[in-house]
Amino acid sequence: MWTDSQIQALRAALLHWYDREGRILPWRVRPEDRAAGATPDPYAIWLSEVMMQQTTIPHGTPYWHKFLTLYPTVEDLAAAPLDDVLTHWAGLGYYARARNLHKCAAIISEAHQGRFPETKAELLRLPGIGDYTASTIAAICFDQPESIVDGNVERVIARMHRVATPLPKAKPEIRRLAAALADPDRPGDYGQALMDLGATICTPRAPSCDLCPWSDECAAYAHGDMTAYPIKTPKKETPVRLGHAYVMLKDNQIWLRRRSEAGLLGGMMEVPGSDWQSERPDFSPPVEAEWSRLTAPVRHVFTHFELRLDIHLAQVMTDPPGDGRWVAVSALHTQALPSLFRKVLDRANVT
DNA sequence: CACGCGTGGAT
DNA sequence: TATCCAAGCGT
Numbered sequence: 001m002w003t004d005s006q007i008q009a010l011r012a013a014l015l016h017w018y019d020r021e022g023r024i025l026p027w028r029v030r031p032e033d034r035a036a037g038a039t040p041d042p043y044a045i046w047l048s049e050v051m052m053q054q055t056t057i058p059h060g061t062p063y064w065h066k067f068l069t070l071y072p073t074v075e076d077l078a079a080a081p082l083d084d085v086l087t088h089w090a091g092l093g094y095y096a097r098a099r100n101l102h103k104c105a106a107i108i109s110e111a112h113q114g115r116f117p118e119t120k121a122e123l124l125r126l127p128g129i130g131d132y133t134a135s136t137i138a139a140i141c142f143d144q145p146e147s148i149v150d151g152n153v154e155r156v157i158a159r160m161h162r163v164a165t166p167l168p169k170a171k172p173e174i175r176r177l178a179a180a181l182a183d184p185d186r187p188g189d190y191g192q193a194l195m196d197l198g199a200t201i202c203t204p205r206a207p208s209c210d211l212c213p214w215s216d217e218c219a220a221y222a223h224g225d226m227t228a229y230p231i232k233t234p235k236k237e238t239p240v241r242l243g244h245a246y247v248m249l250k251d252n253q254i255w256l257r258r259r260s261e262a263g264l265l266g267g268m269m270e271v272p273g274s275d276w277q278s279e280r281p282d283f284s285p286p287v288e289a290e291w292s293r294l295t296a297p298v299r300h301v302f303t304h305f306e307l308r309l310d311i312h313l314a315q316v317m318t319d320p321p322g323d324g325r326w327v328a329v330s331a332l333h334t335q336a337l338p339s340l341f342r343k344v345l346d347r348a349n350v351t
Numbered sequence: 352c353a354c355g356c357g358t359g360g361a362t
Numbered sequence: 363t364a365t366c367c368a369a370g371c372g373t
Contacts, residue, residue, distance in 0.1 A: 048369085049369065049370095050370095051369095052368085052369045052370095053368090053369075053371070054357085054358095054367085054368055054369090054371090055357090055358080055359095055370095056358090056359075056360070056368050056369095057368085057369080058359090058360080059359065059360080091357090091358075092357080092358075093356085093357025093358045093359090094356055094358085094370085095356085095357080096355095096356065096371075096372075097370090097371080100371080100372090128370095128371070131371090133369090133370075133371085136369075148369080150369045150370075151368065151370080152368090153369090168352090191369090192369085195369050196369090198369090199368090205361085205362070206362095263356085264356065264357090265356090266356095300357095300358095301358090302356075302357060302358090303355075303356055304354075304356075339357070340357085340358095
């Protein structure tokens with residue numbers, strides 16, 4: 001495909017662009033800081049990579065700052081109750097990440113003397129660390145010559161080569177092409193540079209090819225069909241599910257219930273409600289009361305279905321079953337709920 | 352390997 | 363309003 005000298009030139013052009021135009025993400029250790037002796041903290045890098053999985057930088061960054069303040073070291077995180085971690089994670093989504101984060105912190109803290117393993121193969125054994133995160137930690141923190149491939153890199157590589165195979169089937173091919181280009185001398189900087197190029201220049205809708213250091217060698221640019229890549233297999237439409245939510249007021253408090261540990265929103269607190277099904281379940285509140293229903297349902301879109309919840313509101317005199325999953329909290333303490341339930345309480349105007 | 356798994360911003 | 367999709371992982 002490319003000669004060695006072409007590959008060298010591409011690497012140099014990318015790193016040169018990154019040095020001048022690359023974003024300074026808060027967890028990034030800049031070259032001048034490295035020269036001054038600074039070295040990336042694997043705990044901080046791991047935390048950032050897990051938090052940014054399928055998450056936008058602006059949404060995730062405040063959580064990263066908050067966690068580093070609450071839990072400055074991996075031992076601090078391991079020592080915290082899982083419930084606290086889930087509470088602070090609320091709103092970030094994909095809650096299995098938080099459960100795996102806490103589990104991983106315990107393993108690092110107890111079985112690895114508080115140190116992260118330095119190779120991709122060892123990192124891959126840890127919960128919540130997959131191919132991308134293992135490669136990234138190994139490359140950034142330990143200068144391992146690993147090729148970093150996230151969604152940004154997939155897009156850049158697919159355009160550079162006009163990869164004809166649709167995603168996700170094309171992943172192995174894209175990995176190979178990316179690895180052939182990756183810089184083994186500065187794997188961390190190279191990987192972050194390529195991700196940043198994808199995030200800021202080689203964007204999904206309207207790429208800024210006139211600013212791109214790689215446009216001369218980009219096959220899609222040469223053909224003028226950049227936005228056709230990466231080709232994707234069409235996704236199936238999201239079904240609709242229906243349900244009821246019961247906003248139970250006890251004086252100035254609200255009854256919440258803990259969800260089961262597995263599955264959707266696992267382990268998180270919820271506004272109690274029915275199952276969510278394609279046919280609307282029967283109205284069946286946990287306790288007898290004078291229930292009133294809000295006119296419009298709350299609509300919430302998950303990754304794989306759309307939910308429409310009828311909201312019912314009542315002052316309740318009797319307590320729900322004391323099975324340990326129920327708790328009454330003040331309205332001030334409802335911000336640590338998944339966004340769906342914050343939306344429900346907001347609609348019911350009780351926050 | 353296809354699917355389950357959140358949320359919010361951009362267009 | 364509808365659609366896309368973001369520094370993916372586990373099963």
